[in-house]
Amino acid sequence: MSDNKTRHGMPSWIEHQSPQPAEALAFYQTVLGWEIATITMPDGGTYSCIQVDGQAIGGFAEGDGRWLPYLTVDDVDGRARQALEAGATLEKAPFTAPGVGRICTLRDPHGARIALITYADS
Template sequence: MSQDPNLIHGNFSWMSHIGGDRSEVTDFYRTLIGWELVDQTMANGATYTVIKNGEQMVGGLPPVTETPAQWLPYITVDDVDARVKTAETRGAKVVEPARTVEGVGRMATLQDPFGASFALITYESQMK
């Protein structure tokens, strides 16, 4: 039996599109790639749009409109807090500190010493 690749430490497991007009972004990618984009209501009442490629959820559009628009890759790790500390000692900047999102897991957003943004995530199912 193979392990879910999204739960393997070091794998890219999710992509978020941040910024831009949500309706234009969803229309563009729905037409270009054929993705299904499904709105879901979050616990705080905001809308999060999940990107589905067939039956697989591959990313999403959080309720953020900051510009410029960008893709933010999520990398699965074994322990977000420990990895954030290591990243900081190696010159990374914490953009959003580690936080727990109910029903998802623990995540943090960083910028590497070279200017690239990325997020670290430990999924809720990994923390049990």
């Protein structure tokens, strides 16, 4: 597992959320030359992963038109509590994504969205 997925505080994933993820994916493939790998999720849905030099760095999902950075933390639940105490707003409570890890999303006190993640293999 790469260092950015094990070191606390490291950015480890980027997710583009768009009302039209297929069109967004095509745009970034054209502009940046990204390779895309489509994976099947545990619920049977699919997810388009961004790959650079064979390494997955992010993905595309349906959403409201934004980039969402994922930051590796040592304890999602504990860090979510600390973030709330420091003025963040919870958007999605900590949950376990099978085969991935534990994740939550929040807005910092200034309105920026971030996701906190502890990878299952870390």
